[in-house]
Amino acid sequence: MAKPISIEVWNPSGKYRVISTKPMPGSRWIRLLTDQDCRVEICTEKKTILSVEDILALIGDRCDGVIGQLTEDWGEVLFCALKRAGGSAFSNMAVGYNNVDVGAATKYGIAVGNTPGVLTETTAELAASLSLAAARRIVEADQFMRAGLYDGWLPHLFVGNLLKGQTVGVIGAGRIGSAYARMMIEGFKMNLIYYDLYQATRLEKFVTAYGQFLKANGEQPVTWKRAATMEDVLREADVISLHPVLDKTTYHLINKDSLAIMKKEAILVNASRGPVIDEAALVEHLKVNPMFRVGLDVFEDEPYMKPGLADQKNAIVVPHIASASKWTREGMATLAALNVLGKIKGYPIWANPNNVEPFLDETGPAPAACPSIVNAKQLGLTASKL
Ligand SMILES: NC(=O)c1ccc[n+]([C@@H]2O[C@H](COP(=O)([O-])OP(=O)(O)OC[C@H]3O[C@@H](n4cnc5c(N)ncnc54)[C@H](O)[C@@H]3O)[C@@H](O)[C@H]2O)c1
Numbered sequence: 001m002a003k004p005i006s007i008e009v010w011n012p013s014g015k016y017r018v019i020s021t022k023p024m025p026g027s028r029w030i031r032l033l034t035d036q037d038c039r040v041e042i043c044t045e046k047k048t049i050l051s052v053e054d055i056l057a058l059i060g061d062r063c064d065g066v067i068g069q070l071t072e073d074w075g076e077v078l079f080c081a082l083k084r085a086g087g088s089a090f091s092n093m094a095v096g097y098n099n100v101d102v103g104a105a106t107k108y109g110i111a112v113g114n115t116p117g118v119l120t121e122t123t124a125e126l127a128a129s130l131s132l133a134a135a136r137r138i139v140e141a142d143q144f145m146r147a148g149l150y151d152g153w154l155p156h157l158f159v160g161n162l163l164k165g166q167t168v169g170v171i172g173a174g175r176i177g178s179a180y181a182r183m184m185i186e187g188f189k190m191n192l193i194y195y196d197l198y199q200a201t202r203l204e205k206f207v208t209a210y211g212q213f214l215k216a217n218g219e220q221p222v223t224w225k226r227a228a229t230m231e232d233v234l235r236e237a238d239v240i241s242l243h244p245v246l247d248k249t250t251y252h253l254i255n256k257d258s259l260a261i262m263k264k265e266a267i268l269v270n271a272s273r274g275p276v277i278d279e280a281a282l283v284e285h286l287k288v289n290p291m292f293r294v295g296l297d298v299f300e301d302e303p304y305m306k307p308g309l310a311d312q313k314n315a316i317v318v319p320h321i322a323s324a325s326k327w328t329r330e331g332m333a334t335l336a337a338l339n340v341l342g343k344i345k346g347y348p349i350w351a352n353p354n355n356v357e358p359f360l361d362e363t364g365p366a367p368a369a370c371p372s373i374v375n376a377k378q379l380g381l382t383a384s385k386l
């Protein structure tokens with residue numbers, strides 16, 4: 001018999017049964033659900049990553065909607081079980097949804113929500129932090145101090161890269177990639193080269209205007225270039241940050257061959273998804289190119305790192321914390337809960353998932369809409385006129 005799963009229950013007499021596979025930050029998301037007649041069950045199991053069997057046990061015989069996490073495998077088995085239990089809504093508490101088989105959800109008529117926008121700046125700030133930490137060798141220097149090795153200033157001690165006037169390369173100039181680019185350009189006066197399937201018009205206009213501002217103030221203007229190929233970015237940029245979605249076009253986008261065309265002293269940052277980089281090839285590259293540095297928030301086989309990565313001084317590694325600011329994580333929980341609530345209540349789909357601010361305003365009621373449903377079109381769900 002399956003082991004019982006520990007849960008915390010809010011509003012036990014609520015009409016709609018909504019499950020969250022993890023406790024989530026803040027309490028507004030719980031209030032938004034319980035105020036609308038939902039019984040909220042939060043899984044409090046100590047295990048970090050729930051298995052499909054664990055989630056099946058949580059769904060049980062009756063469940064209207066589930067808020068899940070990017071570590072879970074949301075495929076045919078779970079969507080079939082959710083449908084059988086009378087459910088119609090699922091939301092990842094994440095913008096990325098490569099852990100979700102959207103086709104399977106659609107087949108069972110289940111809406112799939114995600115949480116765009118609220119994590120854009122927070123994630124970009126972490127990518128910028130990794131870029132700076134790598135450029136100025138901050139983690140190595142910190143370890144050196146703590147080891148008691150500092151015995152006085154030296155001309156060669158932890159010499160790194162000056163960012164000003166260098167070129168920042170962005171692969172995937174969507175919401176987060178563009179926010180990161182703006183930070184590096186405005187903050188450090190770097191020039192931009194980017195590669196995306198689509199033109200990042202707003203970003204281009206920003207760099208042009210900022211360049212004109214600098215020129216008018218007697219400074220060297222910053223410039224931008226949209227690269228025809230990703231390889232052009234890899235060849236030209238001094239700092240490269242990866243921000244595409246993970247799909248079959250971006251799996252191992254950075255591999256042995258692409259690493260080989262990057263500058264020997266380049267900095268590579270990844271706060272998108274681990275499998276965008278062939279991590280074993282990266283470890284080999286780091287070993288033979290000591291001045292090449294990486295800042296990684298995500299890993300190919302999370303929570304594990306490929307053998308040898310942790311031994312590399314030229315790698316900075318953090319545990320998938322790019323969206324980890326209080327405001328963002330509470331906002332992600334709110335958006336995920338409202339996606340599920342909105343579908344259960346039959347609300348329309350918010351017309352602009354890039355502008356989710358009205359859902360995050362704690363002073364007023366949340367709009368009666370689902371903030372972001374990725375398979376809305378396939379399910380024929382109507383858009384909000386709000
Ligand atoms: N590390 C974290 O904690 C964290 C936090 C938030 C988001 N993410 C990841 O970042 C991703 C991007 O988020 P976003 O909100 O900026 O999404 P977005 O959709 O706004 O941007 C993704 C961009 O990637 C581009 N793209 C797609 N395929 C490409 C390809 N083959 N080559 C180049 N560009 C390509 C798209 O055109 C789009 O502009 C998410 O899907 C998620 O996986 C990670």
Ligand SMILES: O=C(O)[C@H](O)CO
Nearest residue numbers: 093094095096119323
């Ligand atoms: O996709 C996402 O949202 C992140 O990986 C977690 O914030």
